[in-house]
Amino acid sequence: MKGKMSTDLGNISVDTEAIAEVAGTEAMECFGVVGMASYSVRDGLVRLLKWESITHGISVAVNNNKVALDFHVIIAYGVSIKAVADNLISNVKYKVEEFTGLEVTKINIFVEGVRVID
Numbered sequence: 001m002k003g004k005m006s007t008d009l010g011n012i013s014v015d016t017e018a019i020a021e022v023a024g025t026e027a028m029e030c031f032g033v034v035g036m037a038s039y040s041v042r043d044g045l046v047r048l049l050k051w052e053s054i055t056h057g058i059s060v061a062v063n064n065n066k067v068a069l070d071f072h073v074i075i076a077y078g079v080s081i082k083a084v085a086d087n088l089i090s091n092v093k094y095k096v097e098e099f100t101g102l103e104v105t106k107i108n109i110f111v112e113g114v115r116v117i118d
Contacts, residue, residue, distance in 0.1 A: 004065065005101055014100045016060040023069055024054035026095040032084035037072040037112035067096060068106040074113040085109045 005012045027033055036057025059070040069092065075084055093104045 012101075014062075014102065016062060017055060019060045019062070019067060019069075019096060019100060019102075020055040020058040022099045023060070023071075023092050023096055024058050026092045027058075027071060027073065027088050028054065030084065030088045030091055032076045032079035033088060034074040034076050034115045034117065037074050037110075062102070065102050066105045067100070067102050068108075069096070069104065070108045070110065072110045072112050074115050075111050077114050077116045081111055085111075 004014075024036060028035065036054050038056050057072040061068040071088065071092075073088075075081055088109060089107045092107060096102070096104050
């Protein structure tokens with residue numbers, strides 16, 4: 001479902017893919033996030049996604065112009081998962097609300113793996 005708003009000049013519709021793109025870009029800028037993760041149910045494997053497919057690790061749900069986001073991320077080894085998650089939540093919430101004008105009500109973070117950074 002798309003986010004919809006009405007203004008004096010007309011209607012605005014925001015696609016979930018656009019929201020995922022903004023959220024993914026902002027998440028990748030957070031310290032400690034190595035990348036988005038893709039989980040293969042068939043193989044039981046988690047793999048790191050490249051920048052071109054950054055939205056595949058993010059699930060967006062819009063209901064009554066309220067946004068809920070699920071992130072599947074890979075975190076850098078040695079950093080506090082709670083600190084990274086708190087930073088990701090606050091940055092993504094601010095950026096998505098600023099970009100779309102929709103309220104972000106929930107952000108779930110699933111840490112799918114840990115990677116050592118060179």
